[in-house]
Amino acid sequence: MPYLYNTPEDQRAMLEAIGCASIDALFDTIPEELRLNRPLDLPPAMGELELTRHITELAAQNLSSESADCFLGAGSYDHFIPAVVDYVASRGEFYTSYTPYQAEVSQGNLQAMFEYQSMICELTGMDVSNQSLYDGGTAAVEAVLMSMDVTRRHGEVIVAQSVHPEYRQILDTYLTSLPTKVVSVGCPKGTIDREEFAEALGEDTACVLLQQPNFFGCLEEVRELAEQTHAAGALLVVVVDPISLGLLERPGEYGADIVVAEGQSLGTPMQYGGPYLGIMACREAFVRRLPGRIAGQTVDRRGKRCWVLTLQTREQHIRRDKATSNICTNQGLFALRASVYLAAMGPEGLRDVAGLCLQKAAYARESFANLERFEPAFDAPVFKEFVLRDRQNRVDQLLTDAESAGILAGVPLGRWYPELSDCLLVAVTEKRTRSQIDRLVDFVAEDSKDKAPLHA
Amino acid sequence: MRNKQATRLLLELSEPGRRGAVLPECDVPCQHLENLVPDRFLATSVPNLPEVTEPEVVRHYANLSTLNMSVDTHFYPLGSCTMKYNPKRNERLAAFPGIVDVHPYQSDRSLQGLLRLFYELQQILAEISGLGAVSLQPAAGAHGEMAALMVAAAYFRDQGESRNKVLTPDSAHGTNPASAKMCGFESVTVKSTPQGFVDMDDLRSKLDETVAVFMITNPNTLGLFEHNVAAIAEEVHARGGLIYLDGANMNAILGITRPGDFGADMMHFNPHKTFSGPHGGGGPGAGPIAVTEKLGDYLPVPIVVKKNSPDGPFFQLEFDRPRSIGRVRSFFGNCGVLVRAYCYLLTHGGAGLRRVAENAVLNANYLLSRVKHFLPVPQGESCMHEFVASAAELKQDRGIAAMDLAKRLLDYGVHAPTVYFPLTVKEAIMIEPTETESRETLDHFAEILFRIIDEPVDLLHEAPHTTGVSRPDEVAAARKPILKWVANNPPT
Structure with a gap:
């Protein structure tokens, strides 16, 4: 085996030192009748060369954003990743270390985490950030649970239907065993229905969960929604796209109480959905209710500035069932990637990325609107993705055809929104070129010819 | 320099x-x-x-x-965390474009290679666990615990039973009771015997028809195999409850015994531990869970299924599972971690995995045989993959705490073991060498520890001496938290 040291001679000498007759005898404390007295039935062992060949073959069977033009978004995006991000994250001193329990030999990780928290606060306009949660979806759910804790309201939470459908599904799963009710507010025009929203707010509403830009790419009237939420004594939890904050108003400025995000956009590859980065930041007043690890600044016994894990009495390894969450292992390496990404981009770089997404998405949306077959499903302003309605109602066939032509054209919405089964969600990042966008639009135009609409 | x-x-x-x-x-x-x-x-x-x-x-x-210790650069015997070598081939393979640049909403048709990989991984984990149904979705061990407890809750709801308690041993990881609480269960602690095993009398006194799940870590956090596990499972099952196996310590028993064979109904794996990680400075991990066939219908969606067609097998995500608890995270799972685990498993095969466990246990016992002569190991005539020494006597006699030993080890260029866990051992020092360390490294570690114990007390209280910082003031950090940078805050 490639990673083991012990030769048969080592083993003999070690067994002798232990005073044990054989390797098998080391397992004498396992009752005989519980032992597996056969080899595990697994594929045969492979050397590095065979394994490389095998994975190469498997990888070749997948389309990717390298081999196709990717217009898929919906919470995972094909943004450009500068080489410095990969370089830093591939340093063994970072990726083969663990949670900084021993601060003295983890200052690199701790300082990087402190800087991550700082940059997330700058980006979101919030007071404090933790060191990461699993992903945007679980971060949204943790924020809802935290809101219930902060407000001591457990009756209901309001969730906009324009929040990522999978995030809402996770919330449903987590709340199954708890008494809290989820009140869903519709978005017939792509953004929150204001009347329905006002009616839903009540005195037992712990929080409002909304997304900006929302799942459809549209911008919600967050400032007014924040005012209404606060007037009802509830907290505002906002899911943001961190890239959008290169241009859009920071949530701390329009009244968000807890901000969460899928941090994948910040330097993490799409890798079929994970590992990603759950970002969470909040107002100072709630810091002792935050889930997850937090790095804090202090001084050492010689008075030197340094960093430690802090406020650990919130956590499971101290408080067990009284902890703010069960989270232990987090997404540290991806928080590091986000930090390096933000440092490499800087304020101007981030604004440029956001600007390119905005312009290119607008160009694509208008190009589609010029085709008779398509219309934008919603009128609200969008950031980097938008919903198209297919007047021919052939979304699935279109996507299949486009895929054959090497274009990942969009995400069909019917699986989550039956009323939008003739719609697809198209995302355009800064990586897409004008010629790729034109190719997509031309392909769709060609595909549309001589076809009668399907009727549902 | x-x-x-x-x-x-x-x-x-x-x-x-x-x-x-x-x-x-x-x-x-x-x-x-x-x-x-x-x-x-x-x-x-x-x-x-x-x-x-x-x-x-x-x-x-x-x-x-360079201010970090890491597995690549240092011996890192952090108990319970299985800090084994992180193979470089896994890093390279997981970064292939057809693996890493893949969008989660691509069609199944465009992802046959990746879906096949995950399907095979499900099969492999089922074989290793002896439990027939697998979900790769949970993002970490604690997340897997929670998902499995939700599975249990859904199962009991379907049975028309209202069971509201989860039992955990006092030596369990803190995540166990925390996960139980998040699923709406009351967490009840079961005592350990002085020998470090589940106290059967205490278990019996707490076991009734309100208990949904007994969560057991086996080998337990003291590095001992719970030899009563089959009897425990029998008693819990007789009362209609389920057994959850915290798989944090699977490294000790790969191919030796299987949770499904010793009575577990559900378990999670920690691929970042058992299947070579890496740990990423705090994460990511992954927390795939395996459950018995009767609980399989309740697993999170989606799972990967294989359909046979005239053109050959087709792998697809299955969402239509009416009894499923639903989703516990977005998208498919922590795929990058799962791909590395798959690479690790294919590198070893069945026989190789058994050798991993054998050498992990051999290394731990060898180190135990050296350490126990100068540092008491209360439960330790022998161990599995790790053991827990105690500095309680040293503290009483000379005022040297587990933390002092941990800090002084850093000066000698090794990472400290886990200290003050499990909570059942006073001044606990939890040592897990893993199989990817040499006998020389283990000898060296034992010699350092032996030397440290005789060092002047003041030297230990002020350790570490050679690191850039020493003994950060944690009390001050928590009392007046500074959690982000502010301008004009120069280093001193």
């Missing part, structure tokens, strides 16, 4: 006008911002991120990295 500038913050390196990334010119007709987004949505200023160049970013982080 150390770069003294390394600990300046990015904020302190920042100079207006510097930048590390230049984006391409816009190649589509550019519109005025306000034509696309009304003013009220726009920020009035750019976020106050640091302004640094690419070389500065690299030097900053390269220097920071």
Whole structure:
């Protein structure tokens, strides 16, 4: 085996030192009748060369954003990743270390985490950030649970239907065993229905969960929604796209109480959905209710500035069932990637990325609107993705055809929104070129010819 | 040799006008911002991120990295965390474009290679666990625990039973009771015997028809195999309850015994531990769970299924599972971690995995045989993959605490073991060498520990002496938290 040291001679000498007759005898404390007295039935062992060949073959069977033009978004995006991000994250001193329990030999990780928290606060306009949660979806759910804790309201939470459908599904799963009710507010025009929203707010509403830009790419009237939420004594939890904050108003400025995000956009590859980065930041007043690890600044016994894990009495390894969450292992390496990404981009770089997404998405949306077959499903302003309605109602066939032509054209919405089964969600990042966008639009135009609409 | 500038913050390196990334010119007709987004949505200023160049970013982080101990650079016997070698081939293979540049909403048709990989991984984990149904979705061990407890809750709801308690041993990881609470269960602690095993009498006194699940870690956190596990399972099952196996310590029993064969109904794996990680400075992990066939219908969606067609097998995500608890995270799972685990498993095969366990246990017992002569190991005539020594006597006799030993070890260039866990051992020092260390390294570690114990007390109280910082003031950090940078806060 490639990673083991012990030769048969080592083993003999070690067994002798232990005073044990054989390797098998080391397992004498396992009752005989519980032992597996056969080899595990697994594929045969492979050397590095065979394994490389095998994975190469498997990888070749997948389309990717390298081999196709990717217009898929919906919470995972094909943004450009500068080489410095990969370089830093591939340093063994970072990726083969663990949670900084021993601060003295983890200052690199701790300082990087402190800087991550700082940059997330700058980006979101919030007071404090933790060191990461699993992903945007679980971060949204943790924020809802935290809101219930902060407000001591457990009756209901309001969730906009324009929040990522999978995030809402996770919330449903987590709340199954708890008494809290989820009140869903519709978005017939792509953004929150204001009347329905006002009616839903009540005195037992712990929080409002909304997304900006929302799942459809549209911008919600967050400032007014924040005012209404606060007037009802509830907290505002906002899911943001961190890239959008290169241009859009920071949530701390329009009244968000807890901000969460899928941090994948910040330097993490799409890798079929994970590992990603759950970002969470909040107002100072709630810091002792935050889930997850937090790095804090202090001084050492010689008075030197340094960093430690802090406020650990919130956590499971101290408080067990009284902890703010069960989270232990987090997404540290991806928080590091986000930090390096933000440092490499800087304020101007981030604004440029956001600007390119905005312009290119607008160009694509208008190009589609010029085709008779398509219309934008919603009128609200969008950031980097938008919903198209297919007047021919052939979304699935279109996507299949486009895929054959090497274009990942969009995400069909019917699986989550039956009323939008003739719609697809198209995302355009800064990586897409004008010629790729034109190719997509031309392909769709060609595909549309001589076809009668399907009727549902 | 150390770069003294390394600990300046990015904020302190920042100079207006510097930048590390230049984006391409816009190649589509550019519109005025306000034509696309009304003013009220726009920020009035750019976020106050640091302004640094690419070389500065690299030097900053390269220097920071040297302030860490890591598996690549140091012996890292952090008990319960299985800090084994992280194979470089796994890093390379997981970064292939057809693996890493794949969008989660691509069609199954466009992902047959990856879905086959995950399907095979499900099969492999089922075989290793002896439990027939697998979900790869949970993002970490604690997340897997929670998902499995939700599975149990859904199962009992379907049975028309209202069971509201989860039992956990007092030696369990803190995640166990925390996960139980998140699923709406009351967490009840079961005592351990002085020998470190589940106290059967205490278990019986707490076991009744309100108990949904008994969560057991086996081998337990003392590194002992719970030899009564089959009897425990029998008693819990007789009362209608389920057994959950915290798989944190699977490294000890790969191919030796299987949770499904010793009575577990559900378990999670920690691929970042058992299947070589890496640990990423705190994460990511993954927390796939395996359950018995009767609980399989309740697993999170989606799972990967194989359909046979005239054109050969077709792998697809199955969402239509009416009894499923639903989703516990977005998208499929922590795929990058799962791909590395798959690579690790294929590198070893069945016989190789057994050798991993054998050598992990051999290394731990060898180290135990050396350490126990000068540092008491209360439960330790022998162990599985780790053992827990105690500095309680040292503390009483000479005022040397487990933390002092841990800090002094750092001076000798090894990472400290886990200290003060499990909670059942006073001044606990939990040592897990793993199988990817040599006998020489283990000898060296034992010698260092032996030497440290005889060192002057003051030297130990003030350790570490050779690291850049020493004994940060944690009390001050928690009393007046400084959790982000502020300007004019120079290093001292």
